Amino acid sequence: MVRVEFLGPIQKDALALEITNLNELATILQKDEALKEWLATCAVAVNDTIVTSLEYELKDGDKVSLLPPVCGG
Amino acid sequence: MVRVEFLGPIQKDALALEITNLNELATILQKDEALKEWLATCAVAVNDTIVTSLEYELKDGDKVSLLPPVCGG
Amino acid sequence: MLYLQDGSLDVPKILKEWHEEEATSNYGAFISFVGTVRSEDGIDGLSFDIYEPILQSWFALWQQKAKERGAVIKMAHSRGDVMLHASSYIAAVFSPKRRVALEFIDAFVEDFKASAPIWKYDLKDGKRVYAKERSTAINGSGILGEKQ
């Protein structure tokens, strides 16, 4: 099971999904109308490290985080 | 009479000279062996404004200052 | 040193502490940047969410970069609400010589704005509104979106 968290302003509870890579996650999340606008601008971290390839393999226990556009300071 | 001051590390008392421009001052100061090394690196101010031309006219009561290389901070 | 706290930062106190921490470290240059909430667009203040695990690793990378140049970086940031004219962010660099400090503070603050996992909200009319227009997508964003 992979846990998917939505950070900051994305108002959505975490998901627990049976997936093996980020491609599968993209397919699932693109079906959620409320998420569509976020997906285009969110960065993705696996176990708190930013990843930039959809081919990234996921294993049981991994945590995926979606990070929308940031503005600290 | 024009007053000539030597600032910072130049160990020399002020002079009072009858001169009408910086060219005349250069001629006088170049005769002072102890000043030679300073003249090549000093900036010149007339009445506290930096000037960069030897043709600058001086009048009675003017103050000329020699500013050696600086290092604040 | 990365210091996070609820609410606004006590700027003089934090600058004093940091200055004292490095008082005998033989750094010739100490430069600090303070971010303060400005009155604009009728806001009452700002509010912040922070995702700490990634902020910590982002900061550790910068600390490593600083160390390679003989410098040290410190940073403080607020969580939650910070009202008008109060401060939410302090960054500081200590280094032996001035050029490293001047270059690091600029690069650090700009990368902080572009990459640090912190989300800003306007506090306005009792609501907390995501500052979407002022936010920056992190490098590498968008991979989960539909192919263009």
Add this chain to the structure above:
Amino acid sequence: MLYLQDGSLDVPKILKEWHEEEATSNYGAFISFVGTVRSEDGIDGLSFDIYEPILQSWFALWQQKAKERGAVIKMAHSRGDVMLHASSYIAAVFSPKRRVALEFIDAFVEDFKASAPIWKYDLKDGKRVYAKERSTAINGSGILGEKQ
């Protein structure tokens, strides 16, 4: 604000005062640079001569430049002796937004080093030795020297 004093500067006190002076001026960015005497080459400290009339007019020009960008500059400097690990120089910029502050502090500190009429001496073995090798001739220097 240009503040000159005999001996070392009380850094936390000055930063606190400046911060308080601008606490409600609605500046979003406050950046400060502090110069501290480093232990090197066996010195016991540094000593400074300042020629105030030209320093004042140099500073007034910078204040005017800052004003045109909606910013304010403050500066403090020591006269006379400042011992190891004590501070002799503080510069600060307050501005509405961060870019102006980051760019001004860099340009101001560099022009200060190249132009401000301040002379530095090493304090070593009870003597006050002009720091000739670290000093910079002001732009336009040398007109009184012999023609090359």
